[in-house]
Amino acid sequence: MRSEGSPSGRKRNPIIEEARRRQIVDAAIETVAEVGYAHASLARIAQRAQTSKSVVSYHFAGKDELLEQVVTQIYGDSWAFIEPRLVAQSSAAGKLAAYIESNIAYMHARRAHLLAVVDVVGNHRTADGRLRFEPSTDESVLALLGEILRTGQRDGEFRDFDPRLVAVTVSQAIIGVLGAWVADPTVDLTAYAAELVTLFDRATRSQGRTT
Amino acid sequence: MRSEGSPSGRKRNPIIEEARRRQIVDAAIETVAEVGYAHASLARIAQRAQTSKSVVSYHFAGKDELLEQVVTQIYGDSWAFIEPRLVAQSSAAGKLAAYIESNIAYMHARRAHLLAVVDVVGNHRTADGRLRFEPSTDESVLALLGEILRTGQRDGEFRDFDPRLVAVTVSQAIIGVLGAWVADPTVDLTAYAAELVTLFDRATRSQGRTT
Amino acid sequence: MRSEGSPSGRKRNPIIEEARRRQIVDAAIETVAEVGYAHASLARIAQRAQTSKSVVSYHFAGKDELLEQVVTQIYGDSWAFIEPRLVAQSSAAGKLAAYIESNIAYMHARRAHLLAVVDVVGNHRTADGRLRFEPSTDESVLALLGEILRTGQRDGEFRDFDPRLVAVTVSQAIIGVLGAWVADPTVDLTAYAAELVTLFDRATRSQGRTT
Amino acid sequence: MRSEGSPSGRKRNPIIEEARRRQIVDAAIETVAEVGYAHASLARIAQRAQTSKSVVSYHFAGKDELLEQVVTQIYGDSWAFIEPRLVAQSSAAGKLAAYIESNIAYMHARRAHLLAVVDVVGNHRTADGRLRFEPSTDESVLALLGEILRTGQRDGEFRDFDPRLVAVTVSQAIIGVLGAWVADPTVDLTAYAAELVTLFDRATRSQGRTT
DNA sequence: GATGAATGAGACTTCATTCAT
DNA sequence: CATGAATGAAGTCTCATTCAT
Numbered sequence: 001m002r003s004e005g006s007p008s009g010r011k012r013n014p015i016i017e018e019a020r021r022r023q024i025v026d027a028a029i030e031t032v033a034e035v036g037y038a039h040a041s042l043a044r045i046a047q048r049a050q051t052s053k054s055v056v057s058y059h060f061a062g063k064d065e066l067l068e069q070v071v072t073q074i075y076g077d078s079w080a081f082i083e084p085r086l087v088a089q090s091s092a093a094g095k096l097a098a099y100i101e102s103n104i105a106y107m108h109a110r111r112a113h114l115l116a117v118v119d120v121v122g123n124h125r126t127a128d129g130r131l132r133f134e135p136s137t138d139e140s141v142l143a144l145l146g147e148i149l150r151t152g153q154r155d156g157e158f159r160d161f162d163p164r165l166v167a168v169t170v171s172q173a174i175i176g177v178l179g180a181w182v183a184d185p186t187v188d189l190t191a192y193a194a195e196l197v198t199l200f201d202r203a204t205r206s207q208g209r210t211t
Numbered sequence: 212m213r214s215e216g217s218p219s220g221r222k223r224n225p226i227i228e229e230a231r232r233r234q235i236v237d238a239a240i241e242t243v244a245e246v247g248y249a250h251a252s253l254a255r256i257a258q259r260a261q262t263s264k265s266v267v268s269y270h271f272a273g274k275d276e277l278l279e280q281v282v283t284q285i286y287g288d289s290w291a292f293i294e295p296r297l298v299a300q301s302s303a304a305g306k307l308a309a310y311i312e313s314n315i316a317y318m319h320a321r322r323a324h325l326l327a328v329v330d331v332v333g334n335h336r337t338a339d340g341r342l343r344f345e346p347s348t349d350e351s352v353l354a355l356l357g358e359i360l361r362t363g364q365r366d367g368e369f370r371d372f373d374p375r376l377v378a379v380t381v382s383q384a385i386i387g388v389l390g391a392w393v394a395d396p397t398v399d400l401t402a403y404a405a406e407l408v409t410l411f412d413r414a415t416r417s418q419g420r421t422t
Numbered sequence: 423m424r425s426e427g428s429p430s431g432r433k434r435n436p437i438i439e440e441a442r443r444r445q446i447v448d449a450a451i452e453t454v455a456e457v458g459y460a461h462a463s464l465a466r467i468a469q470r471a472q473t474s475k476s477v478v479s480y481h482f483a484g485k486d487e488l489l490e491q492v493v494t495q496i497y498g499d500s501w502a503f504i505e506p507r508l509v510a511q512s513s514a515a516g517k518l519a520a521y522i523e524s525n526i527a528y529m530h531a532r533r534a535h536l537l538a539v540v541d542v543v544g545n546h547r548t549a550d551g552r553l554r555f556e557p558s559t560d561e562s563v564l565a566l567l568g569e570i571l572r573t574g575q576r577d578g579e580f581r582d583f584d585p586r587l588v589a590v591t592v593s594q595a596i597i598g599v600l601g602a603w604v605a606d607p608t609v610d611l612t613a614y615a616a617e618l619v620t621l622f623d624r625a626t627r628s629q630g631r632t633t
Numbered sequence: 634m635r636s637e638g639s640p641s642g643r644k645r646n647p648i649i650e651e652a653r654r655r656q657i658v659d660a661a662i663e664t665v666a667e668v669g670y671a672h673a674s675l676a677r678i679a680q681r682a683q684t685s686k687s688v689v690s691y692h693f694a695g696k697d698e699l700l701e702q703v704v705t706q707i708y709g710d711s712w713a714f715i716e717p718r719l720v721a722q723s724s725a726a727g728k729l730a731a732y733i734e735s736n737i738a739y740m741h742a743r744r745a746h747l748l749a750v751v752d753v754v755g756n757h758r759t760a761d762g763r764l765r766f767e768p769s770t771d772e773s774v775l776a777l778l779g780e781i782l783r784t785g786q787r788d789g790e791f792r793d794f795d796p797r798l799v800a801v802t803v804s805q806a807i808i809g810v811l812g813a814w815v816a817d818p819t820v821d822l823t824a825y826a827a828e829l830v831t832l833f834d835r836a837t838r839s840q841g842r843t844t
Numbered sequence: 845g846a847t848g849a850a851t852g853a854g855a856c857t858t859c860a861t862t863c864a865t
Numbered sequence: 866c867a868t869g870a871a872t873g874a875a876g877t878c879t880c881a882t883t884c885a886t
Contacts, residue, residue, distance in 0.1 A: 036334065041875075053852090057877080058851085125247050161406065164391075168384075172384055172386055173387075192373075196380065203414040264868095266867065269866075273861075458762060463855065473871085474872060584825075587832075590809045590812075590813045602797075602801045613795075621799065646845090675880075676881090684847095695882075
């Protein structure tokens with residue numbers, strides 16, 4: 001049980017408190033990345049954070065809350081990286097390319113984040129056995145991509161297709177490229193990203209148009 | 212272990228033996244599909260197979276071998292379904308379309324197999340924490356797709372691109388579409404498969420060509 | 423989780439199984455008697471039964487089932503001792519006296535049973551904090567005593583009073599006498615039992631009657 | 634601990650100090666009454682007192698001292714209620730009746746006190762597993778009742794019996810009646826108290842006497 | 845005077861595996 | 866061929882207590 005005296009959940013000294021939580025979440029990310037979700041026990045996470053299981057239990061209501069923080073933090077960080085790069089583009093095709101490239105670039109720089117988020121999202125379940133997070137790809141990501149694609153279709157940049165299907169495909173293609181890099185870190189991820197941009201440009205452009 | 216040749220009263224019976232193993236592997240598939248890799252204990256698998264843990268341990272060297280059989284069996288079954296449909300196509304583009312459609316069709320008919328194989332492949336690890344299977348997509352699948360794509364490029368059907376990247380993309384796009392269906396079983400998987408074929412046809416065709 | 427293969431809950435070899443369960447229940451009784459409910463951990467019980475926690479968990483679904491067995495067993499044993507002594511009496515007054523004396527005699531011979539049953543009944547609670555057993559005195563005991571008292575009133579042996587109140591009082595008086603003996607084992611429990619019989623004889627007899 | 638005499642800026646304030654302790658003890662009583670001794674953790678008690686564990690630990694040496702205060706306070710309060718009602722009676726029979734009725738009346742008005750004191754007295758143990766308080770009934774209560782009963786015998790009011798046995802019986806009968814009320818709050822506790830007085834009047838009166 | 849933070853002991857439970865029959 | 870029984874490691878979580886501020 002967390003929160004005593006202050007039912008809001010936040011402690012009186014938010015600075016040290018937040019720092020400790022962040023430190024533990026980071027340790028959890030690294031641990032999941034290294035040994036996988038199934039073997040990422042509180043003991044191992046605590047060990048990496050250089051504390052004890054009790055401290056982890058003190059700062060988080062339980063393993064569930066900790067793992068949810070892992071996902072929340074990675075989603076937040078990656079979005080903070082991607083968003084300005086999207087805003088900088090005015091065309092839909094530009095935004096699509098920027099999304100693909102910045103997403104890959106972010107994970108390129110944080111391999112552990114990639115491994116952890118995929119593992120936790122794909123495995124963390126509620127007591128009744130249902131996945132706690134959206135499977136495969138986050139719903140908000142699909143909504144964003146769908147919006148970009150629909151805008152492009154309205155403006156005549158893109159041909160006619162099912163925006164959701166293409167959004168799913170783009171999303172999974174990115175994961176696939178990242179997965180290939182995880183399996184074999186020698187692949188040139190930047191080149192792959194560029195090729196992916198080309199591929200989806202071709203797949204979505206309306207006929208006869210040129211960049 | 213009994214001695215071979217069975218000089219004693221009891222007879223070896225490979226048929227019943229194989230049937231038992233298959234029954235247990237099926238139970239394992241269903242269990243993983245239902246409660247997920249992390250909660251698929253031997254006890255639960257045995258319960259679903261209507262036996263006891265001991266029987267499972269008797270027929271398989273351990274949990275590892277059982278889960279490897281799960282993956283092997285699903286890979287084998289799906290390949291048995293897909294291969295004839297590939298052979299029936301002569302063009303590279305035809306083979307690519309056939310691969311996409313038959314792969315999705317197979318999983319469409321066996322939801323539990325899809326859930327189980329994704330879960331086990333993505334989670335089953337060796338004692339030292341490394342994944343026991345190729346991450347994300349099976350290497351042999353990538354080799355097959357790469358071969359089709361390269362043939363198409365050689366014959367002028369396809370434009371110039373990195374075959375491995377496109378192979379990865381095709382593979383992950385299929386998983387993505389299947390994932391969208393798992394998350395929301397009401398999506399029209401057949402329509403999605405057709406759209407996916409169109410999308411990759413556009414993405415790979417050399418300019419100016421038509422079907 | 424107990425019971426595998428045989429959903430009934432009983433194992434194939436009921437003899438050895440039942441012996442082990444009994445052994446563990448006995449160890450639980452002694453442990454609760456010695457260190458009290460709150461300190462009677464599975465570890466301590468297992469230690470006294472000369473096994474490990476795992477074995478206890480194997481034979482019982484959990485601590486709850488074990489403690490319920492403790493109470494069930496003691497209730498059953500004591501009733502097996504008391505019943506024939508009740509049947510041997512024809513008059514209501516005789517049955518009342520026999521109940522008091524045999525109840526005290528049984529617990530006199532099994533101090534640990536007395537301590538354990540009082541402790542478990544008074545403390546064992548469900549997850550939501552409610553007592554798992556009837557508080558103070560078992561309802562079936564009160565029903566039995568009430569029946570005896572009502573019969574005595576109908577036959578003119580006993581004066582008019584609230585049968586349930588007197589049943590509760592008899593029940594608690596027995597516990598009180600036993601409690602006095604637990605606190606100070608030098609008290610003459612047999613003499614106390616006899617005095618208790620006299621006391622309730624006086625309190626219940628109809629005026630003018632004699633034994 | 635600060636030095637005495639408080640030479641520094643802060644002043645010792647025994648009033649606020651005592652109020653705080655009382656507030657915490659009250660919270661402990663309510664908590665034990667609600668969730669039982671075994672689940673009455675310092676955290677839960679602090680939560681109900683609207684403070685934190687640290688505050689509780691600051692005001693009491695430990696959980697032990699707090700629970701001892703719970704018992705002491707309830708014993709004290711109940712005696713303050715009962716004593717004047719005893720003094721008001723001149724005959725031994727009158728005192729006995731007054732004791733029974735005022736005891737029940739007090740607990741009738743404070744259900745939580747009843748539940749808490751029974752639970753703590755029956756469960757609180759020292760490190761070596763021995764009960765910290767007298768089991769069942771307080772020794773001073775038995776002494777008081779014994780004194781009343783002996784006086785009554787000396788004056789010829791009561792017949793000859795073992796005073797301690799009857800004291801124990803009276804004490805437990807009261808607990809029994811209260812227990813019946815706790816189990817079923819709809820029972821008419823006042824009527825039960827009156828019946829109890831009658832019952833023990835009959836059981837103790839010397840022959841041929843009348844009120 | 846008071847408290848947020850930390851901590852280690854110990855609680856219950858689940859699990860994969862082994863062994864004698 | 867099959868299984869009931871046993872087992873120890875490891876998991877998550879709760880708790881009373883202590884300490885620096």
